[in-house]
Amino acid sequence: MPSNANTVNIKSNKRAYHHGDLRSALIETGMRLIENSDAEHLSLREVAREVGVSAAAVYRHFPDKAALLSALASEGLERLGDAQNVAAAKAGRGAAGFKASGRAYVRFALAHPALFRLTMTYTPFTDHFAMPEANTPSPMRLLRETVTSLAPDGTDPEILRAAAIRAWSRVHGLAMLMLDGQILPDDALIDAVVDDAQQWPEIHL
Amino acid sequence: MPSNANTVNIKSNKRAYHHGDLRSALIETGMRLIENSDAEHLSLREVAREVGVSAAAVYRHFPDKAALLSALASEGLERLGDAQNVAAAKAGRGAAGFKASGRAYVRFALAHPALFRLTMTYTPFTDHFAMPEANTPSPMRLLRETVTSLAPDGTDPEILRAAAIRAWSRVHGLAMLMLDGQILPDDALIDAVVDDAQQWPEIHL
DNA sequence: TGTACATCAGTGAACGCGCGTTCACTGATGTAC
DNA sequence: TGTACATCAGTGAACGCGCGTTCACTGATGTAC
Numbered sequence A, B: 001m002p003s004n005a006n007t008v009n010i011k012s013n014k015r016a017y018h019h020g021d022l023r024s025a026l027i028e029t030g031m032r033l034i035e036n037s038d039a040e041h042l043s044l045r046e047v048a049r050e051v052g053v054s055a056a057a058v059y060r061h062f063p064d065k066a067a068l069l070s071a072l073a074s075e076g077l078e079r080l081g082d083a084q085n086v087a088a089a090k091a092g093r094g095a096a097g098f099k100a101s102g103r104a105y106v107r108f109a110l111a112h113p114a115l116f117r118l119t120m121t122y123t124p125f126t127d128h129f130a131m132p133e134a135n136t137p138s139p140m141r142l143l144r145e146t147v148t149s150l151a152p153d154g155t156d157p158e159i160l161r162a163a164a165i166r167a168w169s170r171v172h173g174l175a176m177l178m179l180d181g182q183i184l185p186d187d188a189l190i191d192a193v194v195d196d197a198q199q200w201p202e203i204h205l
Numbered sequence C, D: 001t002g003t004a005c006a007t008c009a010g011t012g013a014a015c016g017c018g019c020g021t022t023c024a025c026t027g028a029t030g031t032a033c
Helices: A022-036 A044-051 A055-060 A065-091 A095-111 A113-122 A138-150 A157-179 A187-194 B022-036 B044-051 B055-060 B065-091 B095-111 B113-122 B138-150 B157-179 B187-194
Strands: none
Touching: A022 A044, A022 A055, A022 A065, A022 A113, A044 A055, A044 A065, A065 A095, A065 A113, A065 A138, A095 A113, A095 A138, A095 A157, A095 A187, A113 A157, A138 A157, A157 A187, A157 B157, A157 B187, A187 B157, B022 B044, B022 B055, B022 B065, B022 B113, B044 B055, B044 B065, B065 B095, B065 B113, B065 B138, B095 B113, B095 B138, B095 B157, B095 B187, B113 B157, B138 B157, B157 B187
């Protein structure tokens, strides 16, 4: 293996980032910066600066800025999915878990506004409902699987798809409206929007 | 009055914008640019350039760039409201009109992506439900009034508010997910998401 | 009707900024002999 | 164990860019006398 702990050489100001290669350091630092970002924009130079490396060094690990941001988006998607899974597991299986995952979606967006926006912007399109076994990213897979498991067996796939998108739209819209300052963030309101009995209580988020 | 048609003087390259003062020309041109914008960002300099005026001239009419963008956002909000009103009027009063206004919301977003985003970003927060007679911008007033008129008399205002926000969230979320490329834009899907019978069919968008 | 003047919407040059990206380079590393 | 070498992740300087904003100015306008 080409690198070990001794390759970290702080004195010479080279490889001052610890534990792992520069690629990981860039992603970690990018995640940290985007958490604290008041502003909307994260620059390649800022990430490099913060890691303590020249901007050009980034190009050893990412072809361009978009690739770096995509890596952050992918990390964001994973964390969002984790947050939803944790919430759903706590609430138990079934409709309660589904609703909990919906609330977690909105709360994640409010807790990590810039990351959430970046994630939605840089996650490429996938038709999460076209191929049932598609290796789709976590939040969308959770959505598809839960809706499928909650609906009566043999439900028309198109109806499943519409129900899933309805649920996703509701929580995504609430999150965006709160992030954009159109609706005051309010925990009770999140619950009220997510929890309402409807025709098919199970599959409406 | 200080200006008339004769103040338009194309030969000298001054006041080459027609009909009205520079402020209106900047807004009109800004609206045009934002319609055609592939990219997300509209710059003050680009608007000035397109109008045929120096960038500094903009500062005679707007204190800064944000003020110019706010003016565009306000125009965007008005157009969104108009589109919804037209659609609702065509569909008739009641639940059918409400649903039509929801579909119009999503379609407006898809037809004018950059303007829609700008509008949501630059429209300042107002609590549209706090004061029933508040002079709230058009799309939100339409929402509040329609939900109120569709719900049974004497419905708890908090329930009205939650129902309205639920409806708004649903169409807003669908619009944003389609704009961000997470869901393929599809007219039939818009209808399917908006039109579903629920516990209170009248007040769920 | 003509002249002096104040107004003020515009100009154009400049400031300072930070950005993404390219490029020739350097110097530490692991490897082959 | 020691030496020559290829590799390649990093440097730092530079490129060209467009941005928002400021500033002293100019010149057309309408008005007062």
